[in-house]
Amino acid sequence: MTFINKLSAAWTANDSLLCVGLDPDMAKLPARFQNDPQGIYHFCREIIDATADLACSFKPQIAYFAALSAEGQLQQICDYVREHYPHIPLIMDAKRGDIGATARQYAREAYDRYGADAVTVNPYMGFDSVEPYMEWADRGVIILCRTSNAGGSDLQFLDVGGKPLYQHVAQLVAHKWNRNGQCALVVGATFPEELAQVRAIVGDMPLLVPGIGAQGGDIAATVKSGRTAHGAGMMINSSRAILYAAPQAGEDFAMAARRVAQETRDAINQYRR
Ligand SMILES: O=c1ccn([C@@H]2O[C@H](COP(=O)(O)O)[C@@H](O)[C@H]2O)c(=O)[nH]1
Numbered sequence: 001m002t003f004i005n006k007l008s009a010a011w012t013a014n015d016s017l018l019c020v021g022l023d024p025d026m027a028k029l030p031a032r033f034q035n036d037p038q039g040i041y042h043f044c045r046e047i048i049d050a051t052a053d054l055a056c057s058f059k060p061q062i063a064y065f066a067a068l069s070a071e072g073q074l075q076q077i078c079d080y081v082r083e084h085y086p087h088i089p090l091i092m093d094a095k096r097g098d099i100g101a102t103a104r105q106y107a108r109e110a111y112d113r114y115g116a117d118a119v120t121v122n123p124y125m126g127f128d129s130v131e132p133y134m135e136w137a138d139r140g141v142i143i144l145c146r147t148s149n150a151g152g153s154d155l156q157f158l159d160v161g162g163k164p165l166y167q168h169v170a171q172l173v174a175h176k177w178n179r180n181g182q183c184a185l186v187v188g189a190t191f192p193e194e195l196a197q198v199r200a201i202v203g204d205m206p207l208l209v210p211g212i213g214a215q216g217g218d219i220a221a222t223v224k225s226g227r228t229a230h231g232a233g234m235m236i237n238s239s240r241a242i243l244y245a246a247p248q249a250g251e252d253f254a255m256a257a258r259r260v261a262q263e264t265r266d267a268i269n270q271y272r273r
Contacts, residue, residue, distance in 0.1 A: 003117045003140030003182060006089050007206060010056040011232045013087060017223075017272065018265040019208065020051045021093075021239025022060040022077065026068060028244050030253055040065065041073040043253075045080055047243060050254040051261040052085045057235045059091040059208075078114045089117040091208065091235070095144060097122030097129055104132040111136045118142050120186060120208070123169055127177055137180045140206075145169045145198060148188025148211035167197060174202040184208055187226070189217030189236065196225040204228045206235065212264070213241030219264070223271035231272035238264055 001009075011017060024040045033039035048058060058081055065074040081090050092114055096106040110119035110133075118140025121130055133141045146156055146166040156166040173183050187198050189211030198207065207226055211217035219236075226234045242264070246256035 002138045003089060004184075004206065006087070006117060007056065007140075007235070008232070010088055014053055014056060014265075015269065016054055016056045016265045017232065017234045017236050017268050018055050018261060019057040019059050019091065019235035019237040020047065020055045020242055020261060021210070021237050022047065022058060023064045023239040023243065025064065025240075028240075030246075038073065038076075040068065040070050041076045041080075044073075044077045046254045047257050048077070048081060048085070050258040051242065052088060054258070054261045054265045055088060057089040057091050058085075059093050059235075059237055059239075061093040061239070075114060078116065082115055089140075090115070091140070091142065092116035092119045095120050095122050097125050099125070100128045100132050103129050104135075107133045107136060111139050118184065120144065123173070130177060134180055134182060137182060140182055140184055142184040142186060142208050143169065143173050143177075145173070145185040146187045146191055146194045148190045148215055148217070150190075152188065166194065167201060170198045170201040174205055178205070184235075186210070188215075189219075189222040190215055192218065192221035192225040195222065199226055199228070199233070204230075204233055206233055208235045208237065210237040210239075212236060213238035219267045220271050223268055227272055236264075236268055 022044050024043055026034060029043050033043045036042060060074060065071055078090055092110045110116045120142045121133060123143050158165045160168055177183060184206040186208045187195050189209045209226055212219055242257045242260050245260040246253040
């Protein structure tokens, strides 16, 4: 099954456009995980079990693991999702970008080592830096377009021939690069007007949309701007707001994560149709 088919099935199965981000920050984990050599794995596993029926995808951000030399635990997490929730797409957020020969190694890392269904990629070095990922025709290639951070405007908003650069990226990916129908784009929830512009350019192409929750993006505006005619088409990511939902020590973190994930999924669904 391709990434896009798996994602469509997960949207329907869990009635959800919510992508649960896995960004484990050791300083924010409950104490029992900080004293456990396998703490990152155990924490993420509990989050996954608590939210798997509410999510359309899981998105580990590789930096949180690499910074702690915890790639082994990331591998265990990916194995766990594939074994216990094989219908939920796994997105490796790595934002890779390099020459073709190196890109092929990054693709092997994401798809073969971690078994990810999709990986995030930076388009700045052009098509030959993205093409190696497409050799895995059943996997997704999620390309940065209009990122959620304020500084994204420094380059992505540059006027290029009368249009901002991010619109060129959307057009290029939708009309030239997406030969196998495996591409998606990253567009931040913090810029709903640009999200609507991108949706108008790319048709039904899936969009990974970070920026709700901790970054303050408005859920109603995000969904209204980014949904397809079928009320889907998005993986709306929330990481910290779910992972660290427990307001104080003592509250069960997994129950709190589930509560916030459910509230977020339901808030998104209010504006889908
Ligand atoms: O434009 C982008 C692209 C990726 N991200 C990533 O998404 C999550 C957001 O985490 P929150 O805690 O929900 O803010 C994180 O992994 C980022 O690296 C993004 O925020 N914006």
